Amino acid sequence: MNRNVSRIFAALFGILAIALPLFAGDYPLQVARNIMLYMALAITWDMLLRSGQISFGIAGLFGVGAYAAILGVIRAGMPAWFSIIFAAIFSGVVAFAIGFLILRLRAMYFSIVTLALGEIFRIIIHNLHDFTGGPEGVVMQQGVIFGGSAGKLYWLTLAGLAVAIAASYWFEKSKIHFALTAIRNNEISAKSSGVNIFRWLLLAFVVTSAIQGLLGGIFVQSYGFATPDTVFSADFTLLPLAMALLGGVYSTRGPIFGAILLGLVSEWLKLKIPYGHLVVYGIIIIIVILFMPQGLKQLVRQPANKTDRRSA
Template sequence: MNETDKSRQSFLAYIVGGVVVLIFILLPVSMNVGRYVLSLLFTFFIYIVLSQSWNLVGGYTGQFNLGLAAYFGSGVLSCSIFYSSGINPILSLLAAGFVAIALACIIGLPTMRLRGVYFSIGTLALAEALRLTVTNLWPTSLYVPATHYERFTILTNYYMALGLAVFTIIVVHLMVNSRIGMALTAIRDDEDAAKSMGVSPTKHKVTVFVVSSFLAGLAGGVFTLFRGVITPTFQFTPEWTFGPLVAACIGGLGTIVGPLLGSVFFVILQEIFSQTLGKMHFIITGILFILVILFLPRGLVQSATTIRQLFKSKL
């Protein structure tokens, strides 16, 4: 592939991406899609944000953060608290993102010193500690002001989630295609070599971790405005880490398309089986996940490339 090929390809990607976003924008106004489809797409958008956020750390720096739920949960909780204390909902939403950043700085940064498996179990342990603490401090449900349901229809929530998903993809795209992206790949491939060339691993890992937390926090805020009533402890459960992780791994680590593809897959699978088997879809997801890790370590995206190459070589 030469440079013009590559730029043509990314041009094509922009066009496709733009058309898809346009379809999502026009969908609710042009068709009478109903609450069910909109909520499903809402979930899908939140999954895109969370899996992109997870992938930013997991895929691009190779550090598997098992504590994403803490940042999502803190976004949900703080947005709810700000909102119910009379602050404007949009400001509460933004504040949720910054609370997640603050959390990343206080409890996340110490774990940045950990490498590999230590990082993973450290983040998981802190997320669980936070979940238990939150459960103790806010054992009951939290409510948004009564005026909320007049201001926010399902359509508003839909567009907010769509907007956040698009924002997330743009942020991730800009980041990984900048000099920061080069440094991240270098660090992931060989930390010592990166250091020897003047790349500071800590600085870059921290940057990415903070951005990732910010996105997860915003996702939490959007989720709060969708749900209205929230029970904090449920938003801190590891499921909120595991879902995005599975989506990113199945789709393809370290790519932007991967988490998108994985989210489609995950949300559809969840929806199909939740009608018939309830939580049992996790069994199928789990098996699929294991198979992907073992046989397609770079996810469905890679297998798409492999199949395309196979065709090319045949022709």
């Protein structure tokens, strides 16, 4: 696609996204909010993936942020807006601490540990009954932010998405892009070019985790309650992952496309075949991964003209 054309499309889409609450009803706004939330998570997952590290811990850091926000309000009397920022900081600090331990791990070992971490957070919150409300969760007595106004909650989520997109572009356009790509390609040769691998991995892990925490804070402020099973739901890991894979990884655009498509399709299927929609959803993912390993991005971009090294 021509660069200018795609820019115009992006601008139009951005205006539409901002203006949506002016004409759309509560139901489409609710759907759009969900899609934007998963889209933002998909982008953060992809950002870390650019270093070659596959995280299954999205729900973990998301849930930690969600609880940080709601407990910040209930136990510490934070204002609603500040609790969201606190959620980001808290998840970032948690990621910084555990990053020191787990960023020495690679490939499958890193993935499994991030998966286990999410579960550990959930169990801790489950069991700190007096502070966290245990399995029944906690409810914000003073009600949700903005009095639950659908339009304002939509804009709040949109702002969360904007943070994720901005961070993703920052990763793409700065030296972080070079660091993460070099690390993903070959750590040994990255070291020989002066790349401090651990430092860049830690940066990527902390930034993406902080944004996941921020989104958790936004989520919990939108619904006014948190239970371990809702905020640590595997959906928050699996759906973003599927969206990014569907749209195409290592880019900002891929997860955005993937989230729009998968989000809309799953919503539509939910109406058409209640309870059956997840089956269709799963089949779509399998087909795409089998036949379009680079995701839908492949359709937009020119197919790579790979030639044999010796032939040129």
